Amino acid sequence: MTVLGVSRSFALTRPVRLVERNLLVYRRSFMVIFSGFFEPLFYLFSMGFGVGALIGNVPLDDGRSVPYAVFVAPALLASSAMNGAIYETSNNFFYKLKYAKLYDAIISTPMSLADVAMGEILWALLRGSLYAIGFLAVIGVAGLAGLGLISSPLGLLAFPAAMVVGFGFAGAGMAATTFVRRWQDFDFLQLAIMPMFLFSGTFYPIAAYPAGLQLIIQATPLYRGVHLIRALTTGTPDGLLVLDLVYLIAMGLIGLAITSRRLQKLLLA
Amino acid sequence: MGHAQIVPGSSNDGSVAEKAASGPDSCFGWSEAGQWNPVAAAWARLRPSGPGCGHLNPVAAAWARLRPPERCPAYHPIVLEAAATPESLIHARGLTKRFGAFTAVDGVDFDVAPGEAFGFLGPNGAGKTSTMRMIGTVSPVTAGTLTVFGLNPKRDGPKIRARLGVVPQADTLDPELSVLENLLVYGRYFDLSWGEARRRALELLDFVQLTERSNDKVEPLSGGMKRRLVIARALINEPSLLLLDEPTTGLDPQARHLLWDRLYRLKQRGVTLCLTTHYMDEAEQLCDRLVVMDQARIVAEGSPRQLIERYVSREVLELRFRRDDGEADDDAHIAGRLDGLAERVEQLPDRVLVYTPDGEAVAATAYERGLRPTSVLVRRSTLEDVFLRLTGRSLVE
Numbered sequence: 001m002t003v004l005g006v007s008r009s010f011a012l013t014r015p016v017r018l019v020e021r022n023l024l025v026y027r028r029s030f031m032v033i034f035s036g037f038f039e040p041l042f043y044l045f046s047m048g049f050g051v052g053a054l055i056g057n058v059p060l061d062d063g064r065s066v067p068y069a070v071f072v073a074p075a076l077l078a079s080s081a082m083n084g085a086i087y088e089t090s091n092n093f094f095y096k097l098k099y100a101k102l103y104d105a106i107i108s109t110p111m112s113l114a115d116v117a118m119g120e121i122l123w124a125l126l127r128g129s130l131y132a133i134g135f136l137a138v139i140g141v142a143g144l145a146g147l148g149l150i151s152s153p154l155g156l157l158a159f160p161a162a163m164v165v166g167f168g169f170a171g172a173g174m175a176a177t178t179f180v181r182r183w184q185d186f187d188f189l190q191l192a193i194m195p196m197f198l199f200s201g202t203f204y205p206i207a208a209y210p211a212g213l214q215l216i217i218q219a220t221p222l223y224r225g226v227h228l229i230r231a232l233t234t235g236t237p238d239g240l241l242v243l244d245l246v247y248l249i250a251m252g253l254i255g256l257a258i259t260s261r262r263l264q265k266l267l268l269a
Numbered sequence: 270m271g272h273a274q275i276v277p278g279s280s281n282d283g284s285v286a287e288k289a290a291s292g293p294d295s296c297f298g299w300s301e302a303g304q305w306n307p308v309a310a311a312w313a314r315l316r317p318s319g320p321g322c323g324h325l326n327p328v329a330a331a332w333a334r335l336r337p338p339e340r341c342p343a344y345h346p347i348v349l350e351a352a353a354t355p356e357s358l359i360h361a362r363g364l365t366k367r368f369g370a371f372t373a374v375d376g377v378d379f380d381v382a383p384g385e386a387f388g389f390l391g392p393n394g395a396g397k398t399s400t401m402r403m404i405g406t407v408s409p410v411t412a413g414t415l416t417v418f419g420l421n422p423k424r425d426g427p428k429i430r431a432r433l434g435v436v437p438q439a440d441t442l443d444p445e446l447s448v449l450e451n452l453l454v455y456g457r458y459f460d461l462s463w464g465e466a467r468r469r470a471l472e473l474l475d476f477v478q479l480t481e482r483s484n485d486k487v488e489p490l491s492g493g494m495k496r497r498l499v500i501a502r503a504l505i506n507e508p509s510l511l512l513l514d515e516p517t518t519g520l521d522p523q524a525r526h527l528l529w530d531r532l533y534r535l536k537q538r539g540v541t542l543c544l545t546t547h548y549m550d551e552a553e554q555l556c557d558r559l560v561v562m563d564q565a566r567i568v569a570e571g572s573p574r575q576l577i578e579r580y581v582s583r584e585v586l587e588l589r590f591r592r593d594d595g596e597a598d599d600d601a602h603i604a605g606r607l608d609g610l611a612e613r614v615e616q617l618p619d620r621v622l623v624y625t626p627d628g629e630a631v632a633a634t635a636y637e638r639g640l641r642p643t644s645v646l647v648r649r650s651t652l653e654d655v656f657l658r659l660t661g662r663s664l665v666e
Contacts (some may be wrong), residue, residue: 001416013460021454026447105441107407109458110427268407269368 171255
């Protein structure tokens with residue numbers, strides 16, 4: 001299978017070398033990684049339990065009503081997967097590409113640029129998986145405390161689902177970063193991320209929008225991620241899960257392909 | 270003169286028979302010149318799948334012999350690849366690099382043999398770095414033929430890079446890792462085990478005298494230390510060919526000499542060095558053979574000594590004169606007095622250079638003819654004289 005020259009990177013030995021390199025770097029500054037762990041938790045407590053106490057129950061797609069925290073928790077997991085992936089593949093990736101000149105050195109080794117792209121995505125996923133595990137652990141503890149945030153055994157699949165969300169955004173974020181010329185350009189990226197975080201059915205059902213706008217929202221990647229994880233944790237799977245998965249995986253693969261193409265253009269002149 | 274024949278034991282003007290028998294340039298006795306040589310033909314028949322030709326069966330061999338020379342596969346790029354014989358680590362013919370309308374490298378020919386130190390000498394923008402990047406498989410070849418270790422950079426990039434050590438012009442060290450980690454991680458990129466990477470890294474740090482700085486970050490290191498670390502990094506995969514792009518540019522004399530010493534030791538160990546420089550002393554110190562590049566082309570080729578013999582005289586006499594006010598015809602006056610004394614006289618704003626086999630004698634004659642220079646210096650000519658002769662004195666930018 002050849003996806004625009006990405007095929008070789010399906011052997012993960014070489015990409016993992018880059019993960020090792022990043023682990024060595026973060027070995028000294030693992031506290032930086034922790035910061036990303038708390039963000040979704042703070043949102044969960046303030047929005048889920050704080051604001052949630054004022055709101056009461058919220059209707060799901062299948063008509064059932066659930067406490068607000070149950071509604072918002074999966075969306076926070078999806079958003080955190082997105083944010084983690086975007087953070088790693090925007091600022092960090094850009095720094096390595098343009099300032100640290102990391103890949104300029106790597107191209108003189110047997111590593112290919114597809115290996116580089118895949119390696120950075122693996123790293124973003126690894127970092128994201130730490131957050132997902134942490135978040136899910138807190139939800140689990142909340143569950144033991146009688147605040148059942150996950151109402152279905154399908155909820156166990158929330159973790160791999162969060163990885164899929166992370167993969168989609170890591171691929172897309174990295175591809176976008178290869179077009180960035182200076183730090184200020186990242187403001188445009190935030191202009192795409194921030195509204196998605198607020199309006200993609202994260203904090204309230206999209207039934208609040210007129211029908212036309214709903215269609216647009218449903219076409220955003222974060223909505224698909226939220227839909228995917230919420231369907232699993234609340235036990236309301238539908239046929240659209242397939243769409244979610246195909247959408248996010250395709251986004252990641254296309255991003256990966258664009259990234260290795262762009263890196264070739266940028267580094268192999 | 271764009272052709273630099275570099276494989277030892279053969280020469281540019283070698284006889285047809287010698288060339289034909291040497292294999293790479295021949296195909297079943299047909300030389301490039303279009304003559305048929307029976308000895309080479311017999312040799313080729315004995316080795317039907319020899320390096321000179323791609324044919325594997327006698328029918329094809331007979332056909333090849335009947336064919337006119339222009340059909341000889343020696344002219345075909347695929348066979349030229351095969352023609353990169355084991356004795357030539359790098360083989361380039363008509364190698365060209367274009368960036369849009371700009372031609373950075375314009376059809377250069379050269380070979381680099383194992384164990385030698387080969388240099389690209391030239392001013393900034395001559396095409397040296399572009400050539401090095403093509404050899405290092407990090408820049409696609411626009412036209413012409415290039416093989417490294419007999420492999421095609423386009424197809425076998427990773428295989429070539431696995432055996433190559435690269436010291437790029439800019440230090441591309443990993444600023445987020447320590448000195449030792451830079452080597453370890455780089456070794457991992459070459460699929461070394463952690464243990465092996467560590468063993469080699471410690472040895473290399475010792476080799477480049479950086480053991481004490483092992484755990485320091487890279488940023489505070491001096492320019493010379495960074496350069497040494499980049500060289501150590503380039504050696505982590507025990508390469509048989511080391512590419513160095515301006516290895517000592519920007520370093521102080523101590524740092525340069527330490528680097529030269531290390532490169533010399535590597536050469537002693539049998540590592541082939543291929544470097545670019547615009548320092549003449551560096552080229553003279555390090556290179557067995559070199560090509561002078563100017564404006565994307567190779568303008569001269571040979572050993573430092575050969576180039577000096579070919580392009581300049583043995584000695585240079587430098588004369589300085591006091592410039593008296595009102596003597597506008599100074600230059601013509603001086604040149605007239607020196608007329609016929611030397612192979613070449615060059616008038617510079619501050620001094621006159623006289624290229625001659627015997628500087629002392631010319632100086633004496635000049636004095637007899639009434640010239641009264643304020644200072645006289647006789648020196649051996651250097652590559653710098655060759656370089657300036659070939660590439661001119663004006664700033665090329």
